[in-house]
Amino acid sequence: MSRYFARKIAIYLLTFFVAVTIDFAIPRLMPGDPIDGLIARFQADPTASEELHGYFTESFGLDQPLWEQYLTFWRGLLQGDLGPSIAYIGSSVSELIWAALPYTLALLVPAIVLSYIAGNRVGALAARRKSLDNTVLPAAYILSATPYMWLALVLAYVLAFKLGWFPVSGAYDFSLQPAWTWEFVRSFLSHWFLPFLTLFLVAFGGWAIGMRNLIIYELEADYANYLRSLGAPGRLVRRYAYGNAVLPQMTGLALALGAVVAGALVTEIVFGYPGIGSLILTAIQNRDYFLLQGIFLLIIVGVLIANFIVDIAYVIVDPRTRTGLQGS
Amino acid sequence: MSLAVDNLQVYYRTLRGDCHALDGVTFAVADGEIMGLAGESGCGKTTLGKSLIRLDGRMRLVGGGAALDGEKLPLGNDKAMDKFRFHEVSIVPQYAMSALNPIRKVGRMISEVLGARGVSYDETLPELRRRLGLVGLDENVLDMYPIELSGGMKQRVVMVLSTLLDPSLLIADELTSALDVSSQKAVSEMLVEFRDRGFVKSAIVITHDLAVLYQIADTILVMYAGKLAEKAPAETIVHAPRHPYTKMLLASLPEVGVTYSEQRLNGIPGRPPSLFDPPTGCRFRHRCPLASEKCLEEPPFVEIEPGHHVACWEA
Amino acid sequence: MATVEPPVESLAGEPVAAEATAPRRRFGYELLYFALRNRKLVVGLSVVLALLVLAIVGPWLTDADPFEFGYPIGEPPSRDYWLGTTSAGQDVYAQFVYGLRSSFIVGALSAAIASLIAMTIGFVSGYRGGIIDEILGMLTNVVLVLPTLAVLIVFAAYLSVGSLVAEAVLIGVTLWPWAARAIRAQTFSLASREFVSLARLSGAGSTRIIVREIAPNMSSYLFLVFILLFGGGVLTAATLDFLGLGPAQVMSLGQMMYTAVYSSALQLGMWWWFIPPGLGITAIVGGLYITNVGLDEVFNPRLRER
Numbered sequence: 001m002s003r004y005f006a007r008k009i010a011i012y013l014l015t016f017f018v019a020v021t022i023d024f025a026i027p028r029l030m031p032g033d034p035i036d037g038l039i040a041r042f043q044a045d046p047t048a049s050e051e052l053h054g055y056f057t058e059s060f061g062l063d064q065p066l067w068e069q070y071l072t073f074w075r076g077l078l079q080g081d082l083g084p085s086i087a088y089i090g091s092s093v094s095e096l097i098w099a100a101l102p103y104t105l106a107l108l109v110p111a112i113v114l115s116y117i118a119g120n121r122v123g124a125l126a127a128r129r130k131s132l133d134n135t136v137l138p139a140a141y142i143l144s145a146t147p148y149m150w151l152a153l154v155l156a157y158v159l160a161f162k163l164g165w166f167p168v169s170g171a172y173d174f175s176l177q178p179a180w181t182w183e184f185v186r187s188f189l190s191h192w193f194l195p196f197l198t199l200f201l202v203a204f205g206g207w208a209i210g211m212r213n214l215i216i217y218e219l220e221a222d223y224a225n226y227l228r229s230l231g232a233p234g235r236l237v238r239r240y241a242y243g244n245a246v247l248p249q250m251t252g253l254a255l256a257l258g259a260v261v262a263g264a265l266v267t268e269i270v271f272g273y274p275g276i277g278s279l280i281l282t283a284i285q286n287r288d289y290f291l292l293q294g295i296f297l298l299i300i301v302g303v304l305i306a307n308f309i310v311d312i313a314y315v316i317v318d319p320r321t322r323t324g325l326q327g328s
Numbered sequence: 329m330s331l332a333v334d335n336l337q338v339y340y341r342t343l344r345g346d347c348h349a350l351d352g353v354t355f356a357v358a359d360g361e362i363m364g365l366a367g368e369s370g371c372g373k374t375t376l377g378k379s380l381i382r383l384d385g386r387m388r389l390v391g392g393g394a395a396l397d398g399e400k401l402p403l404g405n406d407k408a409m410d411k412f413r414f415h416e417v418s419i420v421p422q423y424a425m426s427a428l429n430p431i432r433k434v435g436r437m438i439s440e441v442l443g444a445r446g447v448s449y450d451e452t453l454p455e456l457r458r459r460l461g462l463v464g465l466d467e468n469v470l471d472m473y474p475i476e477l478s479g480g481m482k483q484r485v486v487m488v489l490s491t492l493l494d495p496s497l498l499i500a501d502e503l504t505s506a507l508d509v510s511s512q513k514a515v516s517e518m519l520v521e522f523r524d525r526g527f528v529k530s531a532i533v534i535t536h537d538l539a540v541l542y543q544i545a546d547t548i549l550v551m552y553a554g555k556l557a558e559k560a561p562a563e564t565i566v567h568a569p570r571h572p573y574t575k576m577l578l579a580s581l582p583e584v585g586v587t588y589s590e591q592r593l594n595g596i597p598g599r600p601p602s603l604f605d606p607p608t609g610c611r612f613r614h615r616c617p618l619a620s621e622k623c624l625e626e627p628p629f630v631e632i633e634p635g636h637h638v639a640c641w642e643a
Numbered sequence: 644m645a646t647v648e649p650p651v652e653s654l655a656g657e658p659v660a661a662e663a664t665a666p667r668r669r670f671g672y673e674l675l676y677f678a679l680r681n682r683k684l685v686v687g688l689s690v691v692l693a694l695l696v697l698a699i700v701g702p703w704l705t706d707a708d709p710f711e712f713g714y715p716i717g718e719p720p721s722r723d724y725w726l727g728t729t730s731a732g733q734d735v736y737a738q739f740v741y742g743l744r745s746s747f748i749v750g751a752l753s754a755a756i757a758s759l760i761a762m763t764i765g766f767v768s769g770y771r772g773g774i775i776d777e778i779l780g781m782l783t784n785v786v787l788v789l790p791t792l793a794v795l796i797v798f799a800a801y802l803s804v805g806s807l808v809a810e811a812v813l814i815g816v817t818l819w820p821w822a823a824r825a826i827r828a829q830t831f832s833l834a835s836r837e838f839v840s841l842a843r844l845s846g847a848g849s850t851r852i853i854v855r856e857i858a859p860n861m862s863s864y865l866f867l868v869f870i871l872l873f874g875g876g877v878l879t880a881a882t883l884d885f886l887g888l889g890p891a892q893v894m895s896l897g898q899m900m901y902t903a904v905y906s907s908a909l910q911l912g913m914w915w916w917f918i919p920p921g922l923g924i925t926a927i928v929g930g931l932y933i934t935n936v937g938l939d940e941v942f943n944p945r946l947r948e949r
Contacts, residue, residue, distance in 0.1 A: 023793065026801045041830045060460030135833055139935070144876065145929035147881050149900060150921025156909055157918070168910060226427035227441065229382045230490070236444045240429050247431070256822065258790035265792070266885055280796065284887055294796065300794040307788060319431055320475050 001315060001322055008311050019300040023293050025072050055160045082294035087286035093294035096279060101298070103171055104275035108264050111199035116253060118200075119207025124242055127207065127215035143205025148263035152270035154199040159194060166194050169272030195271045196262075199304060203260050210252055213244035247318050254310040257303055307317060331357040331380075331497055331530065336403075340377045342386065348603045349375040350586045351554040352392065354629060356598045357497070362523055364541030365534045366563065367551035370493050370600055373420065375532045376541050376551070379403060381419045385615035391589075393587070396496060414445055418495040418528075422502040424486040428474040435470030439491055445493075452492065459488045459527070463518055480511050487518065491527045498528040504540055510534070516544045538581065542566050545634070553600050553611040556629050558643075560636040570632065570643035618642045646929065675940045683936025690930035690949065698747050701740030709738040709894040720915050727915035730906045735899075737918050745876050746927060749811045751893075753876035756815025758869050761822035766853045768823070769830025776827075778836035787820035799888035806890050814879050822868050829864055833857050863942040867935055874931040881924050896920035 042149070076083070084094035126136040172178070173187040216242035218224065227237050268277030268324040276295060283291035315321045335354050340347040350372045354613060357363045365373045378384055380403070389404040391552050396416060402408035421427055429437050438456065439449035457467045463484040474482055483503075491498060500519060504512040522528050531546055542562055549559040550571065558571040569575050576596045598615040601607050607614070613623040622641045629639040669705040678684055707714070711733065713790045726735035768779045794817055802812045833839065834857065858865070883889050884897025891898070903917040904907070 011781070011784045011788065014781070015788045018785055019789060019794075023797060025799050044334040141932050141936070142929045145878075145932050146925045147878055147885075147897075147921055147928075148926065149882070149885050149904075150917075153900065153904075153917045153921060157912070157914055161768065161909060199789045222421070222423040222426040223429045225382075225384075225758060226421055226423075226486070227429075229413060229419050229421065230441055230445070231439055232444050236440060240432070243431050255787070258788075258792065261790060262792035262882055266882055269479075269885075270909070281886065282728055284770065284796070289801075296793050296797050301788050303793075308627070319433075319473055 004315065004321055005311070006210060008308065010019075012308060016300065016304060020074070020077065020297065023296055024070060037279070077297070082297070083290035085288055085291045087282050087288040087291060091193075093290050097276070097294055097298055098277045103273060104264055104268065104277065107195050107199060107275065108261065109170045111196055111203060111264070112257075112260055115203035116207055118194055119204045120211045120246070120249060122243070123208040123211025123213075124215050124238075126236065127212045133212070137212065138203040140208040142214075143201055143207060146205070146267075148198060148202055149266040149270050151202055152195065155194050156270060164169055167191050171274050177305065190284050191271075191273075195267045195273050196323060198226065198267045199260065199264055203256070204315075205247070206256060207252075211245060211249055214248055214323075215241055218242075218244045247314070250310060250314050254307045255271045257306050261299060261303060269328070330359050331394060331396055332452065333392075333394045335359060336376070336379065336394060337389070337391035338375055338383070339390050340375075341385045341388050345604050346388075348554050348606050349387075350379065353556050354392075355549060355556060355559055356357075357532065360523065361531060361546050362520065362531045362533060362536075362544060364545030364548040365532055365551065366536060366538055366548055367542055367557075368536060368577075368600065370553075370603070371551040372554040373534045373551050374501055375554075377532060380405070380497070380532075381417050382409065392606055393395070399451050403420075410628075414441075414490075414495065415493050416495055417441075417497045417499070418490045418493070419499040420483075420487050420490045421502065421515050424483045424503075425479045425506065427486050428482060430474050433471055433473055433478075434485055438470070440490075442492075443488070449576065456488070456492060459492070460485075462521070463547070464514075466580050480515075482508060483507075483515065484518070486549060487515075487522075490586045493520055494527055496529045498531040499524070499534065500531060501534045502536075502538065503533060504535065512540060513543075516539060516540055520544050523534055538540075538566070540594075550577070553606065554603055555611055556602075557612070557639070558636075559629075560638075564636055568638070570638045571613065571640050572618050572642065664768055674941060681935050681937045681941055684941060687932070687934030687937055688931045690926055691934060692729040693814065694927055694930070695745060695747060697740060702737070704939065705734070705737050705740070706739035707734040709733065709741045711737075715869035717911070717913060719913075726854040726919055727913070729902065730908065730913065731902075731912065735825055735919065738899050739896070740940070741894040742899055742920055743923055743927075745807055745893055745895040746880065747922065748807050749814070749880040750829050750873045750877040752808065752811035753880070754869055754872035756812060756875070757819040757822060757872045758816070761819040761868070761872075762858075762865070764819070764823040765826025766830055766857065767877065770834050770849060770853055770857065779823075779931070783820045783823050785844070786817065787824075788829075791817045791879065795858075795879070795883055796886065796888065799883060804883075804888060804890050805892075806891055809881060810889055814876050814883070818872060818875050818879065822872060825868060826861070826865070830857055833860055834843075863938075864912065867939060867942075868937045870931050870938070874928040874935075877924060877928050877931075896924055916922055916923050 035327050067141060080094060083095070085091050085093050085096055087295055122136060123140075126133040160166045167173075167190060169191075171188065171191050172184060173191075176187055178184060219237070221241070221244070224237050224241060227240065264275070265277035265280055267273070268275045269281050272278065276298070280295055281290065282288070283295065333353060333355050335352045336350055337352050338350040340349055353372075353376060362379060364573050365503075366377065367373050368370040374534050375387065379387060379389065380401070381391060383403070383406070388488060394401045394405055396412070401412060401417070428434060428481075432440070442449045442452060452484065456470075457564055460467055460469060465481060465484055465488075469477065469481065469485065478487070481504075494520070498519075503519065504515055507515060519531060519533065523531060533541065535541060538548070545562045548565040550557040550573065558569060558574045560569075565574060566578065567576060573596075576594075580594050580596060596615055599612065609626050610616070610619075613619040617621070627639045627641045629637050631637050632643055713729060714724065714728045714732045714734050716728065716732045717730045718724055720727040720735075724734060724736065726739055728734055729738075763778050764783065768783075769775045795813060798813055799810075802809075802813075804813065830853075839852060839856055842856050847855070880889065880895070881897035881900075884895040885901045887898075887901050889895055890899060897920070899920040900917050903913070908916045
């Protein structure tokens, strides 16, 4: 088992290293001078821009040799300093990310957990009952093919704009301040629901299909047939099938995390939800490279951590990994 | 116990039509008898074995039936057969090595299956341990996952589990096909011992390997293209076969001490007929050196001498 | 034991082995037979082809340029403007059909690129094994774990994607890992088969064996992988475009939604602006997925009878 984890951690560290290096390299590979683009934003007059240019070049250490810049980059990273924001002058990137992160997590975590559980159950049911299968399957395929931002738009249009059941945008009512009051929580939830639903539905479709296919496969496995020839009741066979199907499904969870995170980001944009997604959009539109870099690293770290959590869960669920004879 | 099979017909329904895998077989297995079921691939022996315990997805009972100790087996009714499975009729499947749930410890799986069939695991445990010891397995096998066991060990576990409730009839499907020669010997002898100790009353051993059958079976039943060719005591089949197919089958076996440079191996030229549209009359006639006009009419499976049945006009 | 002579002639003049007719050709016809009868395949493919036709023919049915201004502002669909106009006075129908074109182009291109990479890595990994497999495996794992969007954002933001081809390359280069793994697994199981050993014995080199023996036996599987990559490519491109990271000079469905949200089309209730583009994407990708399932059933008889 320790070999299993050691391998996983090695991959994650390697990935982190590669990601940081990519993050470091890209702006420096860009044709032209990155500082020029930065300054263009300020639209300062020529003399001032020259000074600014010198200032920035020095403060970003761009006049140093490349390998030194690389080390400085790493040092700053490990200290949690992600630099200043250009779009929101005066704030540091870390501040902005820290403020936006809770909103994104409030969407992501319940959406992933609930859609995973619900999708697995429904998929398993559909695998057994042909009648359910005929309705669930096409619906699930279409859901999984739906781009997140479009489903967000549809839900927002129908349920918020047309029917007025939910607000169209924001995380809470403008008049309120974040506080642990009942009024705020209610407002928060009503703003939270549609983006959550969007994420839930699309992810749900994917899990349901995956589980359905896995269960069908497991129900035809040798152990299932053997159980049946021993006269075992259907529920025992199904229980075993489910237990076996969960394993590859969990591996699938780790693989799909990146996609769901991407989905959360674009969903936030549609709903004007003040999470990382909206932050990204602002960063892109304002060419705020520091903010982009910071968010990039955040996403990488987040996904790696989530993958690791799934790996731990997998070891708990698959007894074979514990015997040390087989890694996933 | 005794098994009486009467004109059993089991077809596979496919998109290309019905495959006449088992086309009317009639025979009996006596109390305490180990009957070997032999034939080449596709002759219907596995279909026969399976149909006596559980019809697979595409198998359809088209006609005939079987009776165990006089009681009719509800072969076509999956739910009704449950009563007989494990208790009266049991199978050691061809895929025994992958028949255990990979994510359950062996002991836990056994206890769950027993529990589901209304048998107390705790009460059965001493006997289970005894039998595991008999087949050469340590009782801590129960605490292991299937992946920790070798193929041969898994097969022995399945053998023990399948016979745990002392079924009247055991069907052993290709018991030794995946094993090396010494394991083959061990496992075959285990089967005989199970019968001798009364763990199983009778057994049908399905295999293409006549050599193994000669060692352990009391009688041998040879099948060809979904029909029976010959049934006789093992000695008789091997030393005095009457059906041309059996004769040619035995003739194609390599002899000990003879090398290829001295004498070529003989096969049986030609191929078995398609079972989607089986030929009329004797199904072996296209490859049979003794074929004549008479063979256009199907020969009945008759007893030419006590305990010896043949389906051939020339026998 | 007596030797046996082969039968001189069989009775009734029937041939001994009746299955000599060209099995290859029959196999092809058999495939087609099942293909046409498979409802999922037919429905899915019809949807995709219908949209493809629309993508090709649609622009011919209108004079409008997707980027052209000057039309009445914010009009709902009417006889003159089939899908209405945007809040800046652009023709939505024109944007939609040109956007469809872009989706197909990017989807096909990125799928082709990703397939190529996946096949190269998958085949070599699966066939060679050993240290090469380990290294390639590490590479695959790293690219796999890297969240696609994050990487694409960084790349696209800095390199500013100028054309569909550039976008397709970007996407193709990040979407291949799962396909490489799948191909590797299949190659593993095929590489241990006898015909490969035979080919090796006859002196064929690795590349030749992969190209001549292994790949053709996996052709149906490769096709399925390609279709899934196509769908994935379309979705990823849509997301990139929605973030404003796609080629700005080329109209795309994602870009339509980007502009729509930017212009508060949602709050203004201009459904004709943002519903059609997403609908188009869902239809293409959904059609591809369902076609994929149907094709899988056609290729694998075991799945058919469910």
